[in-house]
Amino acid sequence: MDKQTRWLAWPLALLVLASPAQAAPRTEVVARGLEHPWAVAFIDGGRMLVTERPGRLRLVSANGQLGKPLAGLPRIDAGGQGGLLDLVTDSGFARNRTLYFCYAEPAASGYGNSTALASARLSDDASRLEQVKVLFSQQPKFSSRAHFGCRIVEAGGTLFLTLGDRFQRMADAQTLDNHHGKVVRVRKDGGIPADNPFVGRAGARPEIWSLGHRNVQGAALGPDGRLWTHEHGPQGGDELNRLEAGKNYGWPVITYGENYGGGPVGAGLTRKAGMEQPLWQWTPSIAPSGMAFVRGTRYGKAWQGSLLLGSLKFRHLMRLELDGTRVVREEILLTGLGQRVRDVREGPDGSSTC
Ligand SMILES: [Ca+2]
Known part of the structure; x- marks a missing residue:
């Protein structure tokens, strides 16, 4: 480092110490050697569970040591954007050791896949999953390696799961007879909450909470207790949304993005009656x-x-x-x-x- 660089570096370092509240956040490496880590969940004593997209779940100790892959995962269709994706612990994890995970589930026929949500108990020695139960399986299965969505949020005894449009099935996001391009809500035992917005509507899948999504890979409960999500637009038009029961978030009828390589998606609309506007959008993506x-x-x-x-x-x-x-x-x-x-x-x- 020459003298000038050192001089430039010093004031910055002093700023961090002098004013920690406004200082740029510093980072610390906790663990190395993970392959395509996708989700992290804190369990106890500073330990974390980390999913790896190729289909492994690992325990990371408080000092950053990587454990062996846990046993007991179901069959996972890893490839492209698919694999073992999100993982969250139950709000009662300290008592019940229950966790929820989602992944690309292969079709029984061997042709196609879709996103599935499962619950399991973490064994007492944290070496394996026990009592694995599939709570929800996106329908229909489809042969695609893209747009699995797959974020899980627990809310009031139910689980939200985000589902992508599978890329080639984007028009499905506007119809209620399938789970492509939807956010769904199920009970922790896999049942359907009676107050889901489309329960009892002929031809509609009762798990659906909201429709018109492209590929949602971020979701969290806001300070307002509501589900917030973001989603990938096509080329431009990534969005932030706050999801309300039964509402239509527009994809692919309205979007601020365009097709890859240019040109409008559909009629090129950005707003339409009966479809929600995003709270925020990013163009470029x-x-x-x-x-x-x-x-x-x-x-x-x-x-x-x-x-x-x-x-x-x-x-x-x-x-x-x-x-x-x-x-x-x-x-x-x-x-x-x-x-x-x-x-x-x-x-x-x-x-x-x-
Ligand atoms: Ca939208």
Whole structure:
């Protein structure tokens, strides 16, 4: 390092110490050697479970040591964007050791796949999954390696699961007789909540919560107790949404994006009666993945209530400052990371992990 660089580096370092609340966040490597890690869930004593997309689940100890892959996973169709994807612990995990995970499930016929959601119990020695039960299986199965969606959010005894349009089946996102391009809601035992919006409607799948989605890879409960999601647009038009029961989020009829290589999607509409507008949209695409609201005070008052999400494309972390449902500021963080940020979670100590 020459003298000038050193001089430039010093004031920055002093700024971090002098003003920790406004300082740029620093990062620390917790573990190395994971292959396509997709989701992280904190269990106990600083330990984490991490999914790897090729179809492995690993325990990471508090000191960052990677455990052997856990036994007991169902058959997973790993390839393309598919594999073992999201994982969350039950709100009663400390008592019941229950967790939920989603993955690309191969068709019994061997042709095609879709996203499935399962529950399991983590064995006492954390070496395997027990009592694995498939709670939900996206219908119909389809032969595609893209757009599995697959984020899980627990809310009031139910589970939300996000589902992609499988890329080639985008028109299906507008019809209720299938699970392509939907967000669904099921009970923790796999049953259908009686207050789901399309229960009892002829020809509609009763698990559907909302429709008109493309590929949702980030979801979290907001401070308002509602489900917030973001989704990948085609070329441009990535969106932030707050999902309400039975509403239509527009894909592929309305979008702020365009087809890959240019040209409008469909009639090129950005709004239409009966279809919801996003709270925020990104053009060009950032390719968002993972999201977490900052609930703790670890990062100071200014960050409390902010939404953190990852960008796969630009390899950074983004902070959205909110006033209710209005995005008032977008801040780009960790630009020097050089890594695709796939998941963001708030740790038990209020720190964010991505
Ligand atoms: Ca939309």
